[in-house]
Amino acid sequence: MSLLGSFWNQFLTKLEEVQDKKSVLYSILKQARPIELTEEKIIIACDSYGIKKFLDPKTGEIEDYIYKNLGRRLAVEFVIAPLQKKRAAPPLLTFEPAVEDLFVKAGLNKKYSFENFAVSSTNQVAYAASQAVVKNPGHAYNPLFLYGGVGVGKTHLAQAVAKKILEDDRDKRVYFCPGDSFTNELIEAIRDKTTPRFRRRYRYLNLLIIDDIQFIAGKTHIQEEFFHTFNSIASAGGQIILTSDRPPTEIKNLEDRLRSRFAGGLIVDIQEPDFELKTAILLIKAKEKNINIDMEAAKVIAERSLDSRALEGTLLSLYAKILGNKDQIDLETVDEYFSKNKDGNKARKINPNDVIKAVCTYYNVKQSHLRGPERNVRIVLPRQIAMYLIRRQVGLKLMETAEYLRRKDHTTVLHAEEKISSLLMKDQNFKKEIDAIIQSLSLST
Amino acid sequence: MKIPTWFYTLIHTTYYDYNYINMKITVNKDAFLEKLNLASRFTSSKLSSSTSLQGVLLKGEKKQIDLFSTNLNYYYHGLIIIEEGNNFQIVIEPKKVGEFLSLLSSGKIELDVKEKSIIITQGKTKGEFALFSSEEFPFPPPSSSLKQKIKTDFFKKNLPLLLFSASTDETRPVLAGVNFVSKDESTQIVTTDGFRLSLLNLKKETPFSSMIVPSGFLSEVTRLIGDEEEVSFNFHEEEKLLIFYLGKDELYTRLIDGEYPPYEKVVPAEKKTTITTDKEEFLRNVKLISVFAREFSNIIILETNKDGLKISPKTGDNEDSVAFQEADVVGDSQKIAFNYKFLIDFLINIPAKKIIIELLRSDAPVVFRGEKIDDLLHIIMPVRIQE
Numbered sequence: 001m002s003l004l005g006s007f008w009n010q011f012l013t014k015l016e017e018v019q020d021k022k023s024v025l026y027s028i029l030k031q032a033r034p035i036e037l038t039e040e041k042i043i044i045a046c047d048s049y050g051i052k053k054f055l056d057p058k059t060g061e062i063e064d065y066i067y068k069n070l071g072r073r074l075a076v077e078f079v080i081a082p083l084q085k086k087r088a089a090p091p092l093l094t095f096e097p098a099v100e101d102l103f104v105k106a107g108l109n110k111k112y113s114f115e116n117f118a119v120s121s122t123n124q125v126a127y128a129a130s131q132a133v134v135k136n137p138g139h140a141y142n143p144l145f146l147y148g149g150v151g152v153g154k155t156h157l158a159q160a161v162a163k164k165i166l167e168d169d170r171d172k173r174v175y176f177c178p179g180d181s182f183t184n185e186l187i188e189a190i191r192d193k194t195t196p197r198f199r200r201r202y203r204y205l206n207l208l209i210i211d212d213i214q215f216i217a218g219k220t221h222i223q224e225e226f227f228h229t230f231n232s233i234a235s236a237g238g239q240i241i242l243t244s245d246r247p248p249t250e251i252k253n254l255e256d257r258l259r260s261r262f263a264g265g266l267i268v269d270i271q272e273p274d275f276e277l278k279t280a281i282l283l284i285k286a287k288e289k290n291i292n293i294d295m296e297a298a299k300v301i302a303e304r305s306l307d308s309r310a311l312e313g314t315l316l317s318l319y320a321k322i323l324g325n326k327d328q329i330d331l332e333t334v335d336e337y338f339s340k341n342k343d344g345n346k347a348r349k350i351n352p353n354d355v356i357k358a359v360c361t362y363y364n365v366k367q368s369h370l371r372g373p374e375r376n377v378r379i380v381l382p383r384q385i386a387m388y389l390i391r392r393q394v395g396l397k398l399m400e401t402a403e404y405l406r407r408k409d410h411t412t413v414l415h416a417e418e419k420i421s422s423l424l425m426k427d428q429n430f431k432k433e434i435d436a437i438i439q440s441l442s443l444s445t
Numbered sequence: 446m447k448i449p450t451w452f453y454t455l456i457h458t459t460y461y462d463y464n465y466i467n468m469k470i471t472v473n474k475d476a477f478l479e480k481l482n483l484a485s486r487f488t489s490s491k492l493s494s495s496t497s498l499q500g501v502l503l504k505g506e507k508k509q510i511d512l513f514s515t516n517l518n519y520y521y522h523g524l525i526i527i528e529e530g531n532n533f534q535i536v537i538e539p540k541k542v543g544e545f546l547s548l549l550s551s552g553k554i555e556l557d558v559k560e561k562s563i564i565i566t567q568g569k570t571k572g573e574f575a576l577f578s579s580e581e582f583p584f585p586p587p588s589s590s591l592k593q594k595i596k597t598d599f600f601k602k603n604l605p606l607l608l609f610s611a612s613t614d615e616t617r618p619v620l621a622g623v624n625f626v627s628k629d630e631s632t633q634i635v636t637t638d639g640f641r642l643s644l645l646n647l648k649k650e651t652p653f654s655s656m657i658v659p660s661g662f663l664s665e666v667t668r669l670i671g672d673e674e675e676v677s678f679n680f681h682e683e684e685k686l687l688i689f690y691l692g693k694d695e696l697y698t699r700l701i702d703g704e705y706p707p708y709e710k711v712v713p714a715e716k717k718t719t720i721t722t723d724k725e726e727f728l729r730n731v732k733l734i735s736v737f738a739r740e741f742s743n744i745i746i747l748e749t750n751k752d753g754l755k756i757s758p759k760t761g762d763n764e765d766s767v768a769f770q771e772a773d774v775v776g777d778s779q780k781i782a783f784n785y786k787f788l789i790d791f792l793i794n795i796p797a798k799k800i801i802i803e804l805l806r807s808d809a810p811v812v813f814r815g816e817k818i819d820d821l822l823h824i825i826m827p828v829r830i831q832e
Contacts, residue, residue: 028517047618054583092824
């Protein structure tokens with residue numbers, strides 16, 4: 001028996017002589033366990049507050065007993081430490097969520113990671129900045145503002161950061177939020193009177209990513225809420241990553257205080273992928289999907305495709321073509337594919353008439369009305385959309401566009417362009433309409 | 446000099462000779478038995494405990510008898526009113542006395558307090574019971590903080606939803622408690638025994654701060670609450686003591702000290718399959734299959750298909766015992782095994798017509814909800830089955 005144990009037993013034997021065996025103090029002390037004995041003090045463990053609070057006032061009495069019977073001046077201290085029996089751990093409480101579950105909880109898509117992100121001169125600054133954020137979240141660049149056109153990899157990079165941070169520390173609170181769902185969630189929270197819950201959800205995050213932040217522009221209340229969210233995350237040392245299709249200076253109707261906050265971090269532009277990068281992306285995608293592809297064929301596809309999403313589309317169509325015939329996509333298949341689609345590719349040059357036709361079909365108005373003098377709302381909006389699309393998709397000059405729609409001067413076109421741009425920013429549904437028209441344009445050609 | 450009267454009272458109470466021998470008191474048997482039984486629920490059941498902790502203290506003073514009992518974690522104080530004045534203090538063993546009293550007929554009984562025993566008389570029946578020492582009986586700590594009120598709905602509606610999930614195992618004391626977590630504008634109440642977990646979100650009307658209260662004590666309080674709409678309670682931070690006042694009864698408990706396990710990470714964030722089904726029917730089917738599951742470590746297997754659930758025991762060769770439960774199944778098909786006792790506990794305690802089961806994988810915690818009961822989450826850890 002240890003020194004501690006024998007000392008305590010000796011004490012109990014003495015105590016038994018003085019105290020009645022049935023006394024409360026004796027029975028309690030007998031159940032208590034001494035856990036530490038030093039020159040100055042002895043520490044006794046008891047099971048609960050009930051026992052400790054009973055013994056605490058009797059500390060002096062017990063110290064006296066020890067001194068009188070064992071001749072040692074010891075301070076007595078009681079702590080609560082229930083006896084830990086070694087047992088099988090409770091299965092529910094030892095359950096650890098799989099890292100994939102955490103990704104889903106954080107709103108991440110498992111296909112985006114640094115491993116499958118190809119880097120070249122067009123995106124290396126953004127890549128390096130993202131790496132720096134992973135190494136030092138909340139401090140390196142806060143916020144990290146990534147902007148660039150469609151399919152350049154903004155979302156991919158932002159998600160890769162989130163994933164890496166979660167993989168390194170599963171306890172980090174990470175949330176990836178599309179810009180419009182931030183808006184929708186806040187509106188719902190206001191409607192259901194649950195804004196405090198909304199705030200709790202956002203303001204205590206270690207990493208918040210808002211994808212397509214431009215969608216909050218023009219909405220005062222949402223911007224205000226975002227401003228406070230931003231501040232509380234940043235002041236608690238959390239990291240914020242924002243993506244957008246344009247730099248903060250070009251986001252219209254964005255509050256100045258937000259614009260200045262954004263400028264306080266690092267603003268990085270990701271450019272359209274160059275030929276080498278597109279080839280690399282294509283090879284990565286092919287590998288992920290277990291598609292064999294010839295290097296030369298890959299180069300041709302990369303050359304002919306505009307962005308990374310188009311790459312994937314082309315790759316999948318080609319794969320569907322060779323399936324069952326060949327075991328890899330070779331140059332021949334690619335050539336054949338593009339020669340068949342040659343007309344389509346040439347006609348990539350959309351002409352203004354196509355635009356007008358597409359708009360008219362979509363909104364069910366007559367072409368003559370669009371060109372006519374009417375100022376009915378039903379006509380005016382499609383007309384403005386047509387002007388906008390002719391400017392953006394066909395690339396005609398202001399004056400030429402005006403002539404096409406039989407407008408007198410270029411300011412009408414200018415106005416239409418501004419109006420549609422701002423509508424696109426404000427209204428998700430409107431943007432969907434426009435996207436649909438653009439889609440139909442590329443299909444019809 | 447005139448000595449004020451309160452001074453006499455002081456001397457009187459301080460130096461009172463409690464061993465007032467041969468005192469006869471008439472009490473109503475039923476009233477006495479009721480309080481004695483109640484008091485005995487707060488005594489220590491450990492045989493190694495001192496007799497003071499196993500007994501009930503009766504303190505006669507003026508025209509009332511106060512009853513005290515404790516196991517040092519719980520304290521009870523109640524009283525009965527009697528007709529004549531008296532003065533004594535004794536500790537009796539409640540079990541034997543209780544059994545004796547329960548066999549007497551209703552009406553009056555006479556208590557005769559002697560030096561070493563108490564004699565209970567009704568008509569020609571007499572019983573003599575030895576007394577325990579009352580010398581160092583631990584009385585409840587005095588409490589001074591102001592009383593607060595709590596709606597009894599909390600006990601009648603909320604607590605029954607989760608008390609059953611608390612552990613009864615003494616080796617992990619925190620799990621035997623009900624964990625109150627005070628948040629900005631809500632209170633979360635959690636119980637778990639390591640196999641299942643109940644989580645209730647309440648709006649801020651619950652006046653409890655963050656603390657762990659013994660679940661056994663709360664079910665005792667719940668049992669004792671009558672028709673009143675509110676009960677008073679108070680919390681003594683220094684003493685870690687929570688006191689409820691129910692009529693003339695005072696129930697005390699010490700809080701449980703310790704770190705509550707991190708329960709939040711157990712709550713699944715995702716689901717792949719949602720099953721909505723009738724509760725009573727499901728309960729009946731689970732009970733049906735439990736007949737066969739008892740021999741196989743209580744495990745039953747649920748298997749989804751497009752219009753319901755197949756419920757079967759985990760058996761080796763006998764494949765013929767099966768029940769089918771109609772259900773609305775949305776999402777992936779799943780096969781998952783549970784200890785049926787956990788299912789039954791939940792189904793019995795949830796006051797809903799339909800229940801909703803949310804599954805992720807066969808080895809991840811499963812969420813159970815009652816339809817239209819949004820504040821409550823019940824989570825059960827499935828049992829692993831070898832395919």
